[in-house]
Amino acid sequence: MLSPYIPVFVGILWAALLAAVLIGVSLLFGPNRPTPEKRSTYECGIDPMIGDARTRFSIKFYVVAVLFLLFDVEVVFMYPWAVLLKRLGLLGLIEMMTFLLVLVVAFVYVWKKGALNWE
Amino acid sequence: MWIDYLVWTVQNLLFPVVVPVVLLTGVILAVWIERRGAGFIQDRVGPNRVTLFGFRNAGLMQPIADALKLLVKEEFIPEKADRFLFFLAPTLSMIPALLTFMVIPFGDVLVLGKYRIPLQVADLNVGLLFIFAISSLGVYGIVLGGWSADNKYSILGGLRSSAQMISYEISMGLAIIGILIVFESVRLNDIVRMQGDLLFGFLPRWGIVVQPLGFLLFFVAALAETNRIPFDLPEAEAEIVAGYHLEYSSFKFSMFFMAEYVNMMVASGFIVSLFLGGWQIPWLPTEALVAHVGPILTAVLQVAAFAVKLWFIMWVFVWVRWTLPRFRYDQLMGLGWRVMLPLALANIFVTSVVPFVLGVY
Amino acid sequence: MTSETLVLSMILFGIGAAGFVARRNAIVVLMCLELMLNAANLAFIDFSRQHMNMTGHIYVFMIMTVAAAEAAVALAIVVRIFRARKAVNLDEINLMKG
Amino acid sequence: MGIETSSILRNTALVEPVDAILNWCREYSCWPYAFGTACCAIEFMAVAASHYDISRFGAEVIRFSPRQADLLVVSGTISEKMAPILKKIYDQICEPKWVMAHGACACSGGIYDNYCTVQGIDTIIPVDVYVPGCPPTPEAFLDGLIKIQKIIEGESIRDPKYCGE
Amino acid sequence: MIQAIFFYIFAASAVVMALVVVSARNPIYSAAALIGCLLSVACIFVLQSAHLLALLQVLVYAGAIMVLVLFVLMLLNLSRDELGRRRITVRRVTGVYLVGALVTLMTIRFTKHLWAPAVSLEPGFGTIEEVGKILYTKYLLPFEMVSLLLLAAIIGAVVLTRKEKGDGR
Amino acid sequence: MANVVVQTLLEKFPESVSPAPDFRDEEAVCVAREGLPEVLRFLYADPDTEYRLLEDICGADYPEREKRFEAVYHLYSVKTARHLRLKVGIGEEDPTLPTATGIWKAADWFEREAFDQYGIRFEGHPNLRRILNHEEFVGHPLRKDYPIKGRQKLTRPSNLGWDERKSAGNGGGSDAEAGQPEQMILNIGPAHPTTHGTLRVLARLEGETILEADPEIGYLHRGFEKTAETLTYQQVIPLTDRLNYVSAMMNNVGYCRAVEKLLGIEVSKRVQYIRVIVSELSRIIDHLVCIAANIVDIGALTPYWYCFRERENVYELLEALCGARMTTSYTRIGGLAHDLPDGWVDKCREYIRERVPRGIEETDTLITKNRIFVDRTMGVGAISGEDALNWGFTGPCLRASGVPFDVRKANPYYDYDKFDFDIPVGSNGDTYDRYLVRMEEMRQSLRIIEQALDGLPEGPISIEDRRISLPEKEAVYTKFGALVQHTKLIVDGILPPEGEIYSVTEAANGVLGFYIVSDGTKRPYRIKVRPPCFAIFQALPQLTEGSMIADLIATVGSLNIIAGELDR
Amino acid sequence: MIKIKPVSPPEGKRYPISERIYLVEIFKGMGLTLKHLVRNLVTYPTKNRTVVTIQYPDETREYSPRFRGRHRLKKNPDGSLRCVACKLCAENCPSHCIFIEPAAYPDPSMGNYPKRYEINITRCIFCGFCVEACPKGAIEMTEVSEMAGSTRAVFDKDFLLADGEEPAR
Ligand code: SF4
Ligand code: SF4
Numbered sequence A: 001m002l003s004p005y006i007p008v009f010v011g012i013l014w015a016a017l018l019a020a021v022l023i024g025v026s027l028l029f030g031p032n033r034p035t036p037e038k039r040s041t042y043e044c045g046i047d048p049m050i051g052d053a054r055t056r057f058s059i060k061f062y063v064v065a066v067l068f069l070l071f072d073v074e075v076v077f078m079y080p081w082a083v084l085l086k087r088l089g090l091l092g093l094i095e096m097m098t099f100l101l102v103l104v105v106a107f108v109y110v111w112k113k114g115a116l117n118w119e
Numbered sequence B: 001m002w003i004d005y006l007v008w009t010v011q012n013l014l015f016p017v018v019v020p021v022v023l024l025t026g027v028i029l030a031v032w033i034e035r036r037g038a039g040f041i042q043d044r045v046g047p048n049r050v051t052l053f054g055f056r057n058a059g060l061m062q063p064i065a066d067a068l069k070l071l072v073k074e075e076f077i078p079e080k081a082d083r084f085l086f087f088l089a090p091t092l093s094m095i096p097a098l099l100t101f102m103v104i105p106f107g108d109v110l111v112l113g114k115y116r117i118p119l120q121v122a123d124l125n126v127g128l129l130f131i132f133a134i135s136s137l138g139v140y141g142i143v144l145g146g147w148s149a150d151n152k153y154s155i156l157g158g159l160r161s162s163a164q165m166i167s168y169e170i171s172m173g174l175a176i177i178g179i180l181i182v183f184e185s186v187r188l189n190d191i192v193r194m195q196g197d198l199l200f201g202f203l204p205r206w207g208i209v210v211q212p213l214g215f216l217l218f219f220v221a222a223l224a225e226t227n228r229i230p231f232d233l234p235e236a237e238a239e240i241v242a243g244y245h246l247e248y249s250s251f252k253f254s255m256f257f258m259a260e261y262v263n264m265m266v267a268s269g270f271i272v273s274l275f276l277g278g279w280q281i282p283w284l285p286t287e288a289l290v291a292h293v294g295p296i297l298t299a300v301l302q303v304a305a306f307a308v309k310l311w312f313i314m315w316v317f318v319w320v321r322w323t324l325p326r327f328r329y330d331q332l333m334g335l336g337w338r339v340m341l342p343l344a345l346a347n348i349f350v351t352s353v354v355p356f357v358l359g360v361y
Numbered sequence C: 001m002t003s004e005t006l007v008l009s010m011i012l013f014g015i016g017a018a019g020f021v022a023r024r025n026a027i028v029v030l031m032c033l034e035l036m037l038n039a040a041n042l043a044f045i046d047f048s049r050q051h052m053n054m055t056g057h058i059y060v061f062m063i064m065t066v067a068a069a070e071a072a073v074a075l076a077i078v079v080r081i082f083r084a085r086k087a088v089n090l091d092e093i094n095l096m097k098g
Numbered sequence D: 001m002g003i004e005t006s007s008i009l010r011n012t013a014l015v016e017p018v019d020a021i022l023n024w025c026r027e028y029s030c031w032p033y034a035f036g037t038a039c040c041a042i043e044f045m046a047v048a049a050s051h052y053d054i055s056r057f058g059a060e061v062i063r064f065s066p067r068q069a070d071l072l073v074v075s076g077t078i079s080e081k082m083a084p085i086l087k088k089i090y091d092q093i094c095e096p097k098w099v100m101a102h103g104a105c106a107c108s109g110g111i112y113d114n115y116c117t118v119q120g121i122d123t124i125i126p127v128d129v130y131v132p133g134c135p136p137t138p139e140a141f142l143d144g145l146i147k148i149q150k151i152i153e154g155e156s157i158r159d160p161k162y163c164g165e
Numbered sequence E: 001m002i003q004a005i006f007f008y009i010f011a012a013s014a015v016v017m018a019l020v021v022v023s024a025r026n027p028i029y030s031a032a033a034l035i036g037c038l039l040s041v042a043c044i045f046v047l048q049s050a051h052l053l054a055l056l057q058v059l060v061y062a063g064a065i066m067v068l069v070l071f072v073l074m075l076l077n078l079s080r081d082e083l084g085r086r087r088i089t090v091r092r093v094t095g096v097y098l099v100g101a102l103v104t105l106m107t108i109r110f111t112k113h114l115w116a117p118a119v120s121l122e123p124g125f126g127t128i129e130e131v132g133k134i135l136y137t138k139y140l141l142p143f144e145m146v147s148l149l150l151l152a153a154i155i156g157a158v159v160l161t162r163k164e165k166g167d168g169r
Numbered sequence F: 001m002a003n004v005v006v007q008t009l010l011e012k013f014p015e016s017v018s019p020a021p022d023f024r025d026e027e028a029v030c031v032a033r034e035g036l037p038e039v040l041r042f043l044y045a046d047p048d049t050e051y052r053l054l055e056d057i058c059g060a061d062y063p064e065r066e067k068r069f070e071a072v073y074h075l076y077s078v079k080t081a082r083h084l085r086l087k088v089g090i091g092e093e094d095p096t097l098p099t100a101t102g103i104w105k106a107a108d109w110f111e112r113e114a115f116d117q118y119g120i121r122f123e124g125h126p127n128l129r130r131i132l133n134h135e136e137f138v139g140h141p142l143r144k145d146y147p148i149k150g151r152q153k154l155t156r157p158s159n160l161g162w163d164e165r166k167s168a169g170n171g172g173g174s175d176a177e178a179g180q181p182e183q184m185i186l187n188i189g190p191a192h193p194t195t196h197g198t199l200r201v202l203a204r205l206e207g208e209t210i211l212e213a214d215p216e217i218g219y220l221h222r223g224f225e226k227t228a229e230t231l232t233y234q235q236v237i238p239l240t241d242r243l244n245y246v247s248a249m250m251n252n253v254g255y256c257r258a259v260e261k262l263l264g265i266e267v268s269k270r271v272q273y274i275r276v277i278v279s280e281l282s283r284i285i286d287h288l289v290c291i292a293a294n295i296v297d298i299g300a301l302t303p304y305w306y307c308f309r310e311r312e313n314v315y316e317l318l319e320a321l322c323g324a325r326m327t328t329s330y331t332r333i334g335g336l337a338h339d340l341p342d343g344w345v346d347k348c349r350e351y352i353r354e355r356v357p358r359g360i361e362e363t364d365t366l367i368t369k370n371r372i373f374v375d376r377t378m379g380v381g382a383i384s385g386e387d388a389l390n391w392g393f394t395g396p397c398l399r400a401s402g403v404p405f406d407v408r409k410a411n412p413y414y415d416y417d418k419f420d421f422d423i424p425v426g427s428n429g430d431t432y433d434r435y436l437v438r439m440e441e442m443r444q445s446l447r448i449i450e451q452a453l454d455g456l457p458e459g460p461i462s463i464e465d466r467r468i469s470l471p472e473k474e475a476v477y478t479k480f481g482a483l484v485q486h487t488k489l490i491v492d493g494i495l496p497p498e499g500e501i502y503s504v505t506e507a508a509n510g511v512l513g514f515y516i517v518s519d520g521t522k523r524p525y526r527i528k529v530r531p532p533c534f535a536i537f538q539a540l541p542q543l544t545e546g547s548m549i550a551d552l553i554a555t556v557g558s559l560n561i562i563a564g565e566l567d568r
Numbered sequence G: 001m002i003k004i005k006p007v008s009p010p011e012g013k014r015y016p017i018s019e020r021i022y023l024v025e026i027f028k029g030m031g032l033t034l035k036h037l038v039r040n041l042v043t044y045p046t047k048n049r050t051v052v053t054i055q056y057p058d059e060t061r062e063y064s065p066r067f068r069g070r071h072r073l074k075k076n077p078d079g080s081l082r083c084v085a086c087k088l089c090a091e092n093c094p095s096h097c098i099f100i101e102p103a104a105y106p107d108p109s110m111g112n113y114p115k116r117y118e119i120n121i122t123r124c125i126f127c128g129f130c131v132e133a134c135p136k137g138a139i140e141m142t143e144v145s146e147m148a149g150s151t152r153a154v155f156d157k158d159f160l161l162a163d164g165e166e167p168a169r
């Protein structure tokens, strides 16, 4: 069962090689004249402002990622079901609708809690 | 037999090597179309002065000049950057982009005597999921690229961008459930093949016909996934300068840039395969074609049909870009979560329940 | 093919477990946990293949789901604690101190 | 060309073809960093608009990140308050780079010879092409751009600029 | 043959990445290495004919869980928090000892499996259809439980991160 | 009506208010420093006067006087449609004045400018620091004893921390707070795509939400006022081009009208009509540029090209008139540089009927009702009419907030009262309304131009006063007398009587005022421009607080900040 | 008689359904851009192209006769300089960029001529005041505005007299 994957693996290697070579060529051929001024962070021509750039960011981003993760898992459960729906018949439909119902409950909860507001 | 080896080599070594190269060439064409198209939309002409050996070649050399120029531009690493990740990030955004095209079929299986050559790099039985899985890795290039440069704008751009991409990934995943229900497979070539059927005897059973809402949702999500206007927030110049690739120069920048276009092509190929009948030429099934024009010409015609559709979608991407304003971050997230997601769920509900109600099976 | 896979699984598990006890950064510890779960997955897949029975796949499916849920909640807790105490090192987080 | 690469290549017969390729791509892909401050910047916008269409020269890719730009177009008056910023941006642009002083103010201070205006950006950074005019017409700008292209055409990896001397 | 070559490539990369995960000082590097490790393991899944799960491994583990982890690392700016602070504690020594014991035990327990004979699989093995068939029939209950688990996780995450008044400002 | 206010003031505050010399029928009084706050408060609050709009505060320097400095306040009452000038003398030893920020928020930056340029200190001002010059600058450049070429280098990009900017402490955030988790300080500009090169906004963010924004200006300060003092009245015209360089023509007109008021002359009807036509054309291009730039910042790219295409057409008209596209220098004191060329009227008519409306309509189709655009702009950067007046808003930004104040109607000049046109007003004062008001104003301008073209009278294009306008070129070449007049006028310049005037016109962005003090020589003693943007931009913190970065960008774009007149 | 025209949409009528679903307006906009594209593509090869671009330097536009470009010193029909070095132009120049060194002709009846006449062209703001001030019509402005060079150019008398030729710089 490996055979269709061989080209994929070859592709991975080739893409990586391509990327490496291109960057390598660029390293080789690009002029390189680093000065402290040049290497300093760009911030609209101003010396970088107070505070580390990697400061702490809004928790909102975390909430997005969590919701993404959990919904992604739910979606994953739907793929086999979708493919099989016609074979599973009514039972499959009911099963998934129950599953979806819980999902919708979760979704509504999240919505009501305001986690979907980004203002 | 040597011919066996030849077929094996073509399938396993030649295709995976050639397809990325074709894609990268496609980027050149895409950039050219984008820039000339924008010109003509805006009552101007677009790049046309680049001269090679005294020929003006309508600006076709423009993207090549750009790429070459970037290749020989100074390689630059910001002082506070995390060097390793700084180099890794563009590679990370490029590789998944090139890989995902591997499972998209650009023609029916070419039958030459006893040899069957699928016109597709890898005919995976989970092809569709493969695209999702690999493209979900594209996020790392952006996130790490933004983070490693240690610049506020880039980090903001990287975070924004990744939040946007993952949000729309959900809608994207849900949008195709309907297609799966209808076509009962995750193997892309099967899906395409089934779109050759006719509905009511005359209408090609394309995904867009059986899943119009799914198509719309998928298209919008694809725009968002490829960071195109109206979803180009991560690099919204007006707000955060150049976003996550702000500190990138030379070819590393170029790789982000190319990854965007390759992603567009992948998205277009994906849309075409799922919703626009892939390599199918409407009303002309493979068997009929083979019977009339022979296998080779059939393959050529089918690849051509695929290419035409793909470039049409690409053009729509460009066209949309030059027409619409961009969303604000919160509106974009709101659209993704509060509009697209419920709609996609509704789409699934309708697609799965209606046949039962109608007693189709 | 003999089951090198199982060996690999054990090696990964060992590394993960070692990290689990040796690291103090809560998030790294979490990552080590994921590594261990992953090693378990590998073992399940291998058993499944050896026995030609796909139940192992279902287990892996479930493990992934649990891992996702666990990561979501665990990280939420980390974030929460961090915001309250500004620390993520397990040694420094003494829940009893209030 | 990297310094090492160019010092290796400088004495070989490859110089000519390599120069030709490098100069060709740099010439036709001159991405500007629009450092526009005043009236001249508005004319710069006009150059980007349909009638003059800077994109014909492949230069419509206006980058606002100095890392990705090749040509620093300084359009407009540079006040003393702005001067260090201009310097900084110039420093941050990656090699190779060129500078165009667009307009009387950028060239020389123009009509503003007073307490707060820099008398020409060449007192701060090197300038390759001066475009007089207040504001220079779009044609004048394009003429300046063509001059920049000419300059690029004449460069060689033997130049100290590329050999690191 | 090819199978074996690929296996050793991926196995080696998985082990190396795993070592980086536990030893890197910068958690971001740990996370990056873990992603690499997960991808290698996914490739091994493919070799084991677990096609669907290989992709789910990428999709869920590498593509979603790790995004979350990375986000948290960035949001909390943890990259520098752990630098240069390592102590050998009693707890740790005990821990390492226990780990060693555990691995040894497992080795003994699994010995007979280690020399398992090669088997030939039927064509549908590991495909989405087969997995689905079992999942939606035999493992119906766990499947429905999953939805509740996820519900709980969502609620937990949202509640835990909800902003309280006077928090963070 | 004329001097009712002055009379009332003299009666009510006999100790502190004294009459100012009468000149050109302007209402002006001198106020003693001690009585200033009461007078100001009275003028603001008294229902008869209601001077709700503080148009300008500026300094002036008279080294020979006993009280060396003078602060000049220009107030305007929308109710009575009248201006009032208050002059307060201050001695050099203690150049302090009470602040007016408690009454008009607009006073904030005007006072900072007076401090920066003249060193007049305003006590009680929340944040009195330099505004136009850089923070390493020593001295006050507009003082008469400061050398015009006294350049001072800035050694590093100005980079004040939050604490330093708020040194006087008006309750904003601090550096310490900025170090809080989840907050960061983001510097936007000056070298940033949306700030158009010269504005700078420092924003304290939480996530993407702006907790506090602090604008910083002066990056295009190029010493208009000081330079103007060294040129003759005629030579200042090219300088005015470069104030609001997008609609240079209007500055020409505004300036010339001011000097003509100083001279006490009236230009011919033809000149007036031509000035109206070119002003309205300029208004159109100004709005086109503003809308195009604003929309590009919002992310829709194509309207930019459509707007600029039409602008190019208008430029063609202007170039035919004066020989340059942007920096027109078309008007002259007492008239115009040239008459209309042959066929210009027809061409203009064709353009404004066929070309310009096309661009407007295409933008309209692409943008106005597009939900994405509406979402991005509606309710963004909103300000109420009352607040807007208090901040000193004028022009489209004020009208978008629902205050129908337009100098062209309120204090008509050049027959504007005879033209039939509407004043578009919005209701919410948000970015969307500002956009709509500008769109509609362009259409109204087209109407005005049509009417002006129709009614264009014949007549001379400059007045027949050889002390003011140059003789015909032909005459100069051939007639000795004309040559002498010509030479004399060039060398000696125009010599207005001693006095001071303040004259306003409705420029594209709002009220453009010129305050000119003449000491009888050929050079203006003091010119103060009252630029509309200056007042508008200072309200940015209020407009953007609590919104997102993207809103900030949309808002800044819709305010149409032209650095040339902002920083001068 | 101030007429007011309210422009904002009345409260509550902000989002008619056609706008709310995004699509109608988006299609309208896309129709417009497509119209431009097609029209421009179709007419591009023909004479009356709708693309407005002037393809400088292959094409140039028509300048206004009053165009204020580079200066030129004029000559009398007999070839002598018209300029009498009266310095009025320099006097009237707001950016003080004209420098004139007068000298007398050997024949006193012919008056003065400029020995040096220089315009610091990078400082000049092309206001045309010098032309306006000249009592002899000795200086005029041409249609040439392209003067880019790699130095801060100062145009001397010879160059200003030359009829629009490119200076050797
Ligand atoms: S050169 Fe003239 S147009 Fe350009 S910025 Fe200076 S004053 Fe403005
Ligand atoms: S055009 Fe104006 S600036 Fe130029 S030389 Fe003549 S007067 Fe001076």
Ligand code: SF4
Residues within 6 Å of the ligand: G082, G083, G084, G085, G086, G087, G088, G089, G090, G100, G133, G134, G135, G136, G137, G138, G139
């Ligand atoms: S050009 Fe005219 S104004 Fe100037 S010096 Fe000569 S004659 Fe006099």
